[in-house]
Amino acid sequence: MSKPWWKIPLLNRSGVIRLAILSIILLIVIFGAWFLMIRMPGESYHGELPPLTQKEVTLQNALQQDVEKLAGEIGRRNYLYYDGLIAATDFLERELSQAGYKVKRQGYEIDNQTYYNLEVEIIGTEKPQEIVVVGGHYDSVYTSPAANDNGTGAAATLELARLFAGKQPARTLRFVEFVNEEPPFFQTDDMGSLVYAKQCRDRKENIVAMLSLETMGYYSNKIGSQQYPFPLDRIYPLQGNFIGFIGNLGSRKLVHNVVASFRRHAKFPSEGATLPHKIPGVGWSDQWAFWQQGYPGVMVTDTAPFRYPYYHTDEDTPDKVDYERLARVVAGLEQVITELAGNKVR
Template sequence: MLKINLLSRPALRRLTMLAIILSAIVGWVWFAMIRMPGISYRGQLPSLNQQELKLQKALRQDVQKLVSELQEHNFSSYNNLVAAANFLESSFTNAGYKVKRQQYQFANRKYDNIEVEIPGTKIPDEIVVIGAHYDSVQDSPGANDNGTGAAAVLELARAFAGKKTDRTLRFVEFVNEEPPFFQTPDMGSLVYAKRSQKAGEKIVAMLSLETMGYYSDKAGTQKYPFPLNLVYPSSGNFIAFIGNIKSGDLVRKAIASFRRHVEFPSEGAALPAQIPGVGWSDQWSFWQQGYPGIMVTDTAPYRYPYYHTAQDTPDKIDFEKLARVVAGLESVIADLAILEIDEPVEQTRAEF
């Protein structure tokens, strides 16, 4: 018996060393997924400038229109959904865009993704998509989910109207993200991404703006799925940039740009898509077609107590903070649309 134990010691040492190496690899991979460039802003927020004050007012008006006037707008409230699409189309048109409707049918009804485009001047075949779904979940007016995202896309399109970018910019309002369409072939963004792939389009970045308007400085207001709760803050006062592993470079470029331009708390991660919440919006559809995509969000059910309820109303939204985030995203989009995707994010963007 003693002989067997002596002979097993080298094997035990090898197993111990292997366990140490594997633990180090796992730790390094985990660190690589959550380590982001730059530093999240901490401290008192500065006063809004005049542009941000105008943006705050416009975002409030857009959300009020989508929610207070249209109330629930989805497949079960079809007329309201059509009215929401018409409002978005007319708003894009008034901003000077030519609107394209990507229409498809489900259960003998027509549904529309709504798209406007700024063709790139130098590399027009490379496309940056900024999108959000404009439908609400059943039995909810959807002020935060996703009136904030839909309004943000609209205001960002207005901000870029008449400007020129190296890459092509597309602003898209997607239909039918919520159940029963969620992660099915009839999800609006999946219909869109499939058609883009079939057409051979080169989408180099997709930003999904999802549930972006609820913030709190109180400890314990932010929740996470394990093990994210071990490393991220407990106060829900930040905007999150979330992608899958393959979209890690895009996550890092986007949050680095945001942190350079905006004094507002931000967190980011490139995580396995299997972690609950990572794929819970329209970026998931682009992943299915091999495109890089990230979600910009207040983390929705992990923070927002009125998520998917009848109480998801405009009075719950912090429009001041939402305006700060959207203003920051304008700079992020400018960086992505002007700089080469594989260039270092530290480079200064060109002026329009």
Template sequence: MPGKSYSGSLPPLSPDEIALRDRLQADIERISSNGEHNYIAYENLVAVADFIEDEFADAEYEVRSQVYTVEGQNFRNLEVERLGSEKPNDIFVVGAHYDSVVVSPGANDNGSGVAAVLALARAFARVNPKRTVRFVAFVNEEPPFFQTEEMGSVVYAKRCRQSNENIVGMLCLETIGYYDDTPGSQNYPMGLLKNIYPITGNFISVVGNLDSAFLVRQVVGEFRDRTQFPCEGAILPGSIAGAGWSDHWAFWQYNYPAVMVTDTAPFRYPYYHTAEDTPDKIDFDRLARVVTGLERTLKALLDL
């Protein structure tokens, strides 16, 4: 991977990062306060979607809804866009799923990812990038829709391919708020990876398949170059457990380069897919650092 992962003590948060931290916390608390939000807790799911739509609109975006129906229930992906000034047909997608698994309030999985997408959308609301950037909230990532035709990101990526859209990169923000400085707190789907990557779960990870190798290296390199926070990159076959466990997988199915930015979820987070996935488990200081790093990385990807 290009560059070197940051090591050592973290610097104090800047005033802007403190404000970002507080906004991320407020948004995650708002999302998870609905309790579980999914096809079973449908009214709660609609409430979270309404909240996201309102936040996009408050940032002065025109919100586009992609509505589809499954067994009589209407579901919607929510999308906003900043059109590129020089290369409008080069499109980066930054997305996260807003549904939670059954029984879980989903603070980290995936309130953290949604809050980050909202924060990034606000940061780019008055920016004129050379390339186009879209911020998308996907529905129905969790079972029983996971990796099926009814998964929200599959519906979205399929539409992009049918429209011949040039998605040059997709960043999936998935469960990004939990960090642990205890040695041995980080696990991996294959034991051999412990000989390559850290065993302390205090870093953010960028994961992609072999076809997305260039994007993995690009994101990791830009993040490491601009951010004082540990960052690791992994290029793995899609068949490896965990490698395709989010919305980036949908873009792989339509031959788009896509990566997952994650705290590695079940390989670190002990409250993954449980009723204990609540806001008090999230390290908001470190989450703010990660989102700041993603903002800087995205600016580089968009030629700002």
């Protein structure tokens, strides 16, 4: 006589064991993913922001002047507004020259128009063959004046170059203003940072770190102001009041070093992650170009479309940028770059 259906075990003993093993494996995978991709050294700053130092006030004013020049006076600057793009090129080159640098123009042609990456370099005193690259793109998207994306990154690159002028880093330092990050060149062979990174690889240069400064100037303490692609929305803060450091899985060590350094020296909220580059947003800037050439790279960002309501619109104007908090971030990056360059922060 057979057993009634309600008395038949759902799983036999071997099935229970297999289910337990699978559960353990799943937990290990989840913990491993958290440990490898999400867990960062140090602690993000919490609490009221301290008053700006006099140096940070000066930096705030300089950043605002730069962004207003690029996104206010010059405005649209890309392949459709080529005169504006060249005006931005000339402005950045002039300012870098006045800071004491010899500026290298890396020009290349697309449809009978020439586009320029701008590079300045400080040769390392102890490890000149090891190179740290800091850069941001200065072109705009379509008809946007592009104050935050990416006037802030271009201005931050310029101001950091000024801060390091005359210093003697152990490693070689390069500051690069990249062209043609935005569509239709985004993640194509004509993307300025990819043209640059390929040339570095062709010369067999040893780039040990690349910081991509991308859309860095919008912050909000409002709950719900920060969005994420799933499943990151279950992990990270819902207030868009932090600066993010994002790398691919191959850049994990660099991301950890950068986050740890920033948290040691900057009293400003920060989050970091090393994620597969296929996740939306992870590869959406110039660090992607360096990943393609096997170099480690980190994007420094306010997370752009996941926070900034004016992303890629005509409303991305200089008045939307929080220059005080941008100055705090750039001041923190100065210390990060000092350590990446092999020097001690004083």
